[in-house]
Amino acid sequence: MTLDLRRLRTFVAVAEELGFARAGARLGLAQPAVSKQIKDLETIFGGRLIDRRPEGLRLTKAGELLLEEARKLINAASGAQDRVQRLARGTAGRLVIGYNETVSWNSVIPRAIRRFRQENLDVELTLLPMLSIDQLEALRDRQIDAGFMFWWGGELPDLSNQQVLSTTIQIAVPESSPWITRPPVRLAELAEEPFIFFPRRVAPAYHDAILARCSQAGFQPNVIQEVYNESAALSLVAVGMGITVIPETARHRCPATVRLIPVPGLDLTVTLNLVWRTESTGQPLLAKLLQVATQS
Numbered sequence: 001m002t003l004d005l006r007r008l009r010t011f012v013a014v015a016e017e018l019g020f021a022r023a024g025a026r027l028g029l030a031q032p033a034v035s036k037q038i039k040d041l042e043t044i045f046g047g048r049l050i051d052r053r054p055e056g057l058r059l060t061k062a063g064e065l066l067l068e069e070a071r072k073l074i075n076a077a078s079g080a081q082d083r084v085q086r087l088a089r090g091t092a093g094r095l096v097i098g099y100n101e102t103v104s105w106n107s108v109i110p111r112a113i114r115r116f117r118q119e120n121l122d123v124e125l126t127l128l129p130m131l132s133i134d135q136l137e138a139l140r141d142r143q144i145d146a147g148f149m150f151w152w153g154g155e156l157p158d159l160s161n162q163q164v165l166s167t168t169i170q171i172a173v174p175e176s177s178p179w180i181t182r183p184p185v186r187l188a189e190l191a192e193e194p195f196i197f198f199p200r201r202v203a204p205a206y207h208d209a210i211l212a213r214c215s216q217a218g219f220q221p222n223v224i225q226e227v228y229n230e231s232a233a234l235s236l237v238a239v240g241m242g243i244t245v246i247p248e249t250a251r252h253r254c255p256a257t258v259r260l261i262p263v264p265g266l267d268l269t270v271t272l273n274l275v276w277r278t279e280s281t282g283q284p285l286l287a288k289l290l291q292v293a294t295q296s
Contacts (some may be wrong), residue, residue, distance in 0.1 A: 001044055005023070005073070005077055006232065007175070009074060012070050012074065013034075015222035018058075019057065020034045020035055020057075026079075038207070048060050049063035052158065069195070087110070093284075093285050094124040095123060095146070095171070097113075097126070097144060097145065097147065098128050098130040098148065099130070099148040100132055100135075100150060101231060102150075102246070102253075103165065103272055105246070107165065107272075107296045108148075109148050111296035112289070112292045112293040112296040114290065116289055119266045119288070130147070131202055131228070132149035133203060133204075133205060135275070138157070139275065139276070139277055140277075142277075145280065145286065146275060148164070148274055149272070149273060150206065150270050151272070151275070157278075158277060159275055160276055160292055161273040162274050162294060163270035163272070167272070168248045168262065168269055169210070169248070170246065170261055170262050170263065170266070171263050172234060172244045172250070173259055173261060174237055174238060174243075174257060174259075175257045175259060176241045179243075180259050183262070184263050184264075186217065186265060187214065187263055187264065187265030188217040188265075190214075190221075190243070190263065193222065193243050194222055194224040194243070195223045195244065195245075196241060196244040197221060197223045197225075197244065198229075202228055210268065212243055213266055215251065233246065234246070234250070237255075237258050237260050248262075249272075272291050
């Protein structure tokens with residue numbers, strides 16, 4: 001015979017009602033069934049839990065202790081059930097999300113995160129700014145659950161993705177640049193400009209696509225400095241060090257002294273995708289995040 005929550009709930013009802021009939025009515029059980037469960041408990045614990053007296057029922061010392069512990073166990077079981085159910089339904093849990101800073105202002109990411117938090121108050125959400133290439137590694141190392149990253153196509157067998165944003169590429173120039181009043185009409189006009197660029201490892205396909213466009217226009221960019229993120233590139237543009245290429249979505253986070261300008265010939269489209277491990281497809285919290293991201 002084993003101890004179970006059913007018997008403990010019956011014992012708590014008897015202890016609180018101080019009557020087998022009243023406990024049975026409360027639980028929807030016949031009195032003989034209540035009596036048997038109490039006897040089973042006394043067998044399990046090896047002693048009397050309730051004294052039957054002419055004036056009524058009274059808990060023994062062992063019964064008083066069991067009442068205290070039974071309430072704890074029942075509450076703990078109820079809490080565990082509730083937590084597991086909310087996790088299964090996707091109304092509770094924890095998500096760690098990577099994101100590319102370029103689109104962290106006034107774009108799909110803040111809108112999606114804001115809505116997700118409003119609709120899922122019991123979910124612990126952690127956001128980590130990361131380069132797209134670092135997000136891929138973090139996904140495989142299980143450091144993040146999903147990531148908002150720039151995607152240049154190609155299938156990765158262990159990862160799934162969904163496009164949430166598409167943006168064009170423009171050049172960022174300082175406010176003193178003559179290109180602001182007379183935008184270039186050909187990409188080749190930028191051949192003599194000092195470029196702030198990024199190392200190939202940051203985004204190999206993106207890096208190669210830009211160089212290919214420049215090569216088609218008859219030049220290779222005059223790269224005077226490489227930086228690892230858009231914030232650093234924009235800050236160097238702001239102080240007049242040179243120009244850079246950047247997704248149009250960065251417009252909302254540009255310094256006041258930087259302008260973005262479209263350039264014919266730099267006809268590249270970048271997509272921002274939500275990427276996750278394929279094995280996690282269908283998990284409730286990820287499904288909710290994907291839903292709000294595609295609707296934002």
